[in-house]
Amino acid sequence: MELDLAAVRAFVAVAACRRFGEAADELGVSQQAVSKRIAKLESDLGATLLRRTPGGAEPTDDGAAFLLAARALLATADQAVDAVRSRRRALRVDVLGTRLAPTELVRRFHEATGTPVEILTSDGLRTAAPAVLHGSVDAAFVRVLGPLDPALAHTPVCLDPLHVLVGAAHPLAGRRQVTMADLAGVTAWMPGNTPGTEWTAWFADLADAFALRIETRGPNFGFDHLLDEVACSPDTATFAGEGVRVPWHPDLVRIPVAPPVPVYAHSVIWRHDNRHPHLPAFVAHLQAGYRQPSRARCWLPLAEQHLYAG
Known part of the structure; x- marks a missing residue:
């Protein structure tokens, strides 16, 4: 005999919901259709799978035995369908924020190749790593810290130099460049720095290395609000990467840091066994555009210094 997957799905839904009406709503069909599908399944199997009780429908002993295998069967069927659909859908790429340098890398790939992409944050x-492992995204831009899951591959793709943002009345506002020595003792306000994240850890390493203070007092009302506050303050500063798209503000000054400039290392991660047809070209495009800077011109935390040569 051949099992009807729609009937199996109806049985699994009722077993989970305990009520035919709720299962019908979940499946987007009528309650009568659910009842007919389960009746046919029971007829095909020659066994009663559900019994009605005051608390709702419950699996019989035969139903409980069938349920585990039925769930596995549906999971396999869904994976088979997704294996085909995933080859036709857009390449899903996770980024930390759409203002950051990796989004520009994705845009350049899209424009160079015409590949459909979907940006997630x-x-x-x-x-991001669990999302890549589970297949909800194909690739993600992250800062790699230590070993990853063996199922994941990764490669460095961008080193983003540090810039300082200050208001027009700030003492540094007239400088064309600043050194990290110039910034010793400076307090940078970064309310978006979230404890436990890799970017917050990077700024903590930066503060330790150059005698800075990172202030994360909140609440965090977003990047635009931060810039407004910095622009009107004579003593508040914040940081952004060179690749960060900072909206124009009449009283905001953006100052590059002179070499050796701290750089934030962006890497891309993906599953070794991901078969999306555009993923290899995406990774190759990123690798082709990556340039390793010289040690003399850049600063990275000690744990990341293997990412560049020179």
Whole structure:
């Protein structure tokens, strides 16, 4: 005999919901259709799978035995369908924020190749890595810290130099460049720095290395609000990467840091066994555009210094 997957799905839904009406709503069909599908399944199997009780429908002993295998069967069927659909859908790429340098890398790939892409955002490695492992995204831009899950591959793709943002009345506002020595003792306000994230850890390393103070007092009302506050303050500063798209503000001054400039290392991660047809070209495009800077011109935390040569 051949099992009807729609009937199996109806049985699994009723077993989970305990009520035919709720299962019908979940499946988007009528309650009568659910009842007919389960009746046919029971007829095909020659066994009663559900019994009605005052508390709702419950699996019989035969139903409980069938349920585990039925769930596995549906999971396999869904994976088979997704294996085909995933080859036709857009490449899903996770970024920390759409203002950051990795989004520009994705845009350049899209424009160079015409590949359809879908941008998603997360809060970095701790959520992006599980999303890549589970297949909800194809690739993610993160800062790699230590070993990853063996199922994941990664490669460095961008080193983003540090810039300082100050208001027009700030003492540094007239400088064309600043050194990290110039910034010793400076307090940078960064309310978006979230404890436990890889970017917050990077700024903590930066503060330790150059005698800075990172202030994370909140609440965090977003990047635009931060810039407004910095622009009107004579003593507040903040940081942004060179690749960060900072909206124009009449009283905001953006100052590059002179070499050796701190750089934030963006890497891309993906599953070794991901078969999306555009993923290899995406990774190759990123690798082709990556340039390793000289040690003399850049600063990275000690744990990341293997990412560049020279």
